[in-house]
Amino acid sequence: MSSLILRTAARFLIPLLVLFSIYTLFRGHNQPGGGFAGGLLAATAFALYVFGWDARAAKRAAGIDPHVLIGTGLLLVLGSGLPALFKGRAFLTGLWASLPVGEHTGLAFGTPILFDTGVYLAVAGSVVLIITALAEEQEEED
Amino acid sequence: MGTPRPSRALRAFAALPLALLVLFLWLAATVRGARVVRLPFGAEALGLTLSFRLDGLSILFGTLISAVGVLVVLYGVTYLAGRRDLGRFFVCLSLFMASMIGVAVAENLIALFIFWELTSLTSWLLIGTDHERATVRAAALQALLVTAGGGMVMLAGFVMLGSVAGSFELTKILTMSGAIRAHSLYLPILLLIATGAFTKSAQVPFHFWLPAAMEAPTPVSAYLHSATMVKAGVFLLARLLPVLGGTEVWTTLLGLTGAITMLTGAFLAVVATDIKKILAYSTISALGSLVLLIGLGSPAAVQAAMVFLLAHTLYKAALFMVAGIIDHETGTRDIEALGGLRRAMPRTVVAAAAGALSLASFGPVLSFAGKEMIVLALSPSGRWSLALQAAVYTTATLLAAAAALVAIRPFFGTLPEGLRAHDPPAAMWLPPMILASSGVLIGIAPRGVTSLLLAPAAAAIHPDAGALLVALWHGVNAGLLMGAAAFTGGLLLFRTRTAWLRAVRPLAGITRFGPAALWQAGLDRALAFAAWQARVLQNGYLRIYLLFVIATMVLLVGVAAAAGGLRFRFSFHDALLHEIFLSAIILAASVVAVSSRSRLGSVAALGVVGYSVALLYILFSAPDLAMTQFLIETLTVILFVLVIYRLPRYTVLTRPLERTRDIALCTLAGGVIAAVVLAAASERAEPVLSRFYASHSVELAHGRNIVNVILVDFRALDTMGEITVVAVAAIGVLALLRLRPEGGRP
Numbered sequence: 001m002s003s004l005i006l007r008t009a010a011r012f013l014i015p016l017l018v019l020f021s022i023y024t025l026f027r028g029h030n031q032p033g034g035g036f037a038g039g040l041l042a043a044t045a046f047a048l049y050v051f052g053w054d055a056r057a058a059k060r061a062a063g064i065d066p067h068v069l070i071g072t073g074l075l076l077v078l079g080s081g082l083p084a085l086f087k088g089r090a091f092l093t094g095l096w097a098s099l100p101v102g103e104h105t106g107l108a109f110g111t112p113i114l115f116d117t118g119v120y121l122a123v124a125g126s127v128v129l130i131i132t133a134l135a136e137e138q139e140e141e142d
Numbered sequence: 143m144g145t146p147r148p149s150r151a152l153r154a155f156a157a158l159p160l161a162l163l164v165l166f167l168w169l170a171a172t173v174r175g176a177r178v179v180r181l182p183f184g185a186e187a188l189g190l191t192l193s194f195r196l197d198g199l200s201i202l203f204g205t206l207i208s209a210v211g212v213l214v215v216l217y218g219v220t221y222l223a224g225r226r227d228l229g230r231f232f233v234c235l236s237l238f239m240a241s242m243i244g245v246a247v248a249e250n251l252i253a254l255f256i257f258w259e260l261t262s263l264t265s266w267l268l269i270g271t272d273h274e275r276a277t278v279r280a281a282a283l284q285a286l287l288v289t290a291g292g293g294m295v296m297l298a299g300f301v302m303l304g305s306v307a308g309s310f311e312l313t314k315i316l317t318m319s320g321a322i323r324a325h326s327l328y329l330p331i332l333l334l335i336a337t338g339a340f341t342k343s344a345q346v347p348f349h350f351w352l353p354a355a356m357e358a359p360t361p362v363s364a365y366l367h368s369a370t371m372v373k374a375g376v377f378l379l380a381r382l383l384p385v386l387g388g389t390e391v392w393t394t395l396l397g398l399t400g401a402i403t404m405l406t407g408a409f410l411a412v413v414a415t416d417i418k419k420i421l422a423y424s425t426i427s428a429l430g431s432l433v434l435l436i437g438l439g440s441p442a443a444v445q446a447a448m449v450f451l452l453a454h455t456l457y458k459a460a461l462f463m464v465a466g467i468i469d470h471e472t473g474t475r476d477i478e479a480l481g482g483l484r485r486a487m488p489r490t491v492v493a494a495a496a497g498a499l500s501l502a503s504f505g506p507v508l509s510f511a512g513k514e515m516i517v518l519a520l521s522p523s524g525r526w527s528l529a530l531q532a533a534v535y536t537t538a539t540l541l542a543a544a545a546a547l548v549a550i551r552p553f554f555g556t557l558p559e560g561l562r563a564h565d566p567p568a569a570m571w572l573p574p575m576i577l578a579s580s581g582v583l584i585g586i587a588p589r590g591v592t593s594l595l596l597a598p599a600a601a602a603i604h605p606d607a608g609a610l611l612v613a614l615w616h617g618v619n620a621g622l623l624m625g626a627a628a629f630t631g632g633l634l635l636f637r638t639r640t641a642w643l644r645a646v647r648p649l650a651g652i653t654r655f656g657p658a659a660l661w662q663a664g665l666d667r668a669l670a671f672a673a674w675q676a677r678v679l680q681n682g683y684l685r686i687y688l689l690f691v692i693a694t695m696v697l698l699v700g701v702a703a704a705a706g707g708l709r710f711r712f713s714f715h716d717a718l719l720h721e722i723f724l725s726a727i728i729l730a731a732s733v734v735a736v737s738s739r740s741r742l743g744s745v746a747a748l749g750v751v752g753y754s755v756a757l758l759y760i761l762f763s764a765p766d767l768a769m770t771q772f773l774i775e776t777l778t779v780i781l782f783v784l785v786i787y788r789l790p791r792y793t794v795l796t797r798p799l800e801r802t803r804d805i806a807l808c809t810l811a812g813g814v815i816a817a818v819v820l821a822a823a824s825e826r827a828e829p830v831l832s833r834f835y836a837s838h839s840v841e842l843a844h845g846r847n848i849v850n851v852i853l854v855d856f857r858a859l860d861t862m863g864e865i866t867v868v869a870v871a872a873i874g875v876l877a878l879l880r881l882r883p884e885g886g887r888p
């Protein structure tokens with residue numbers, strides 16, 4: 001089920017979707033969005049590729065095994081909780097540091113960003129894994 | 143066939159125990175009394191801390207664990223040379239060592255429990271080294287179930303003890319012994335904790351796992367089943383003697399169990415024919431005498447226990463290593479098939495003789511001094527004194543015979559036809575030689591070790607036990623004469639073994655009613671029950687699973703809601719027109735979803751429900767929820783498209799009666815959930831929680847999106863659990879699609 005229109009549109013939409021998913025991830029702390037929604041968006045980009053071409057091509061284009069995404073995501077989430085332990089705080093307590101940018105403003109960095117990135121990767125990886133599994137199953141059938 | 147060359151790199155695993163040995167010796171030289179070291183980890187709110195207690199008892203155990211650990215690693219590298227997965231084996235061994243030291247130095251009872259169960263877990267891996275053999279797997283599993291199960295029982299005791307004392311910290315608990323002994327929970331605490339200790343230290347009736355665990359490679363037996371793990375129970379009882387000890391129940395329970403175990407183990411040791419089994423039973427016997435001594439709890443008994451504990455660790459590890467050498471060089475451990483090896487193995491026989499002398503507790507060895515002290519400690523124990531002393535001498539006689547079985551039978555007499563052997567490399571005979579000769583040397587010159595390790599250990603258990611003196615020679619007295627009599631009796635038993643074995647053999651039938659058989663029967667029942675309930679509850683039909691899940695939910699939530707009483711407070715007068723309209727759409731779509739005759743129709747109707755709910759979220763200013771809901775609905779459609787071609791037509795699989803049941807259950811479930819949600823909405827008069835989040839979100843978590851802050855910061859642990867579930871579910875889907883019977887369809 002490959003159509004020229006879908007493929008042409010997908011060429012533009014997929015990079016935009018991936019970018020938008022990352023944007024959603026990072027804006028999440030202050031505005032609607034976050035790792036969960038971002039991860040789902042990234043997975044829809046992948047699904048679009050699957051429909052435009054096929055699962056094998058989509059996997060090649062993604063360039064990374066969804067298992068690795070899931071594992072990295074879970075490890076990031078776990079790892080983001082560890083620094084607090086070394087400061088004698090409860091596991092997963094958010095720690096923040098500020099990087100001075102300009103005179104009065106600063107770029108805040110915190111372990112929750114790592115945590116949310118981990119959520120993003122794990123969610124994206126899980127959905128991609130399910131989509132590939134189902135799509136490959138169907139392609140074998142055809 | 144030449145002996146495979148041992149890998150030198152693996153010897154690096156000896157560095158860990160060596161470093162620990164140095165550390166513990168330094169601690170032994172510097173620490174006076176008890177020192178508690180706290181690490182900044184743990185959950186203080188729950189009373190769980192990672193803190194270590196360094197006193198005489200923990201330092202003695204730490205020293206023994208690391209010292210024997212060094213020798214076992216060196217011995218094991220050569221013993222196991224040429225096997226596969228040695229890296230994994232030595233990692234497991236190191237993990238076990240670390241867990242065991244954790245048990246010895248834990249200050250917090252819960253930490254002690256965790257280390258305790260870790261030793262069970264790692265010992266399961268170690269016993270199961272040769273996991274290709276079914277008997278090995280069975281033995282490993284049995285050891286795990288008995289010791290880890292005992293640990294669970296012990297945990298219950300710990301929790302009670304902690305609630306009575308108000309803390310899990312030993313320092314606090316040790317100051318509250320009076321209150322704890324007078325408390326009504328004292329008896330359950332004692333019984334539960336003692337059960338844990340008895341399973342670990344192989345006391346009758348939990349002793350059967352230890353001989354079965356002899357399936358482990360010999361280095362493991364030498365380490366776990368003589369020196370370390372089985373002593374954990376003794377350690378725990380010694381640790382808690384100042385808290386729980388001194389009562390009639392304590393003395394009776396431990397004294398009786400210990401004495402019975404001591405005699406049973408000694409008797410079973412003499413009738414066994416496998417060298418490792420002989421040693422295992424004699425270990426059970428030794429553990430019994432240690433429990434007996436701690437049960438008595440007098441200063442003299444505590445002192446005797448420490449001396450005997452050290453002596454036993456040294457000679458038993460040495461003898462296990464000797465047994466390993468015999469097995470390694472001749473290929474058999476059956477004493478009936480061995481003999482005359484002394485010329486072929488001149489070095490091994492020296493180590494064996496020194497170790498066996500210690501096992502027989504006779505001659506210039508530390509265990510002789512230990513046994514003298516045991517008899518002395520038993521003298522003032524009232525009307526039981528005579529019986530207990532008789533039991534000790536009977537045990538000594540039987541163990542002397544067992545020692546002869548181990549040290550005389552394989553090495554003297556005639557060499558059986560075709561048995562060829564020679565001494566192993568130095569890396570294998572040297573460790574048992576060091577251990578066995580230490581038993582002799584410390585026996586002759588006990589002062590240094592006594593003041594460095596034994597006296598502080600005794601003082602840590604009993605304040606009046608610090609003045610510990612070990613002396614080998616008390617002159618010619620009753621103890622010496624009785625010891626000599628027991629030794630000669632043992633040798634006599636050994637000489638006449640074939641004759642009296644024939645007489646006791648018919649008794650072997652009673653093992654059918656022994657604890658091992660009972661255990662097996664219980665385990666079989668449990669497995670049969672598990673299989674039955676799996677057949678009923680998990681029969682492979684998705685609809686049945688759903689039925690059970692929903693029914694359980696309805697039951698639990700419904701009962702809880704009915705018990706708590708739901709209050710409803712809502713009105714429709716402030717509902718806006720478009721909200722009512724949206725609700726009507728959701729209702730209509732739900733009806734379509736249930737009644738549609740085509741699958742596509744149902745899915746489309748469910749999509750309408752989903753998107754409408756997302757709209758509702760937006761109307762009530764929850765953009766995050768709406769966004770996620772939209773994405774989920776979209777992905778659902780995508781997934782559905784991927785599977786729709788593969789699904790069979792809508793078919794009716796159920797009978798009308800079943801359908802009525804399903805409809806009733808679903809209506810009930812929907813009703814319960816609706817009622818609970820409505821009641822929850824009615825309760826929100828005081829939105830304390832959302833106000834807290836709203837006011838603390840920026841200040842505590844640097845975020846203005848409260849939903850996200852809740853997800854990644856305030857309730858991050860929940861999110862972590864949720865995404866783990868998502869990941870597991872994805873892998874589950876993959877497994878369902880990919881793993882199928884050969885050539886079959888899913």
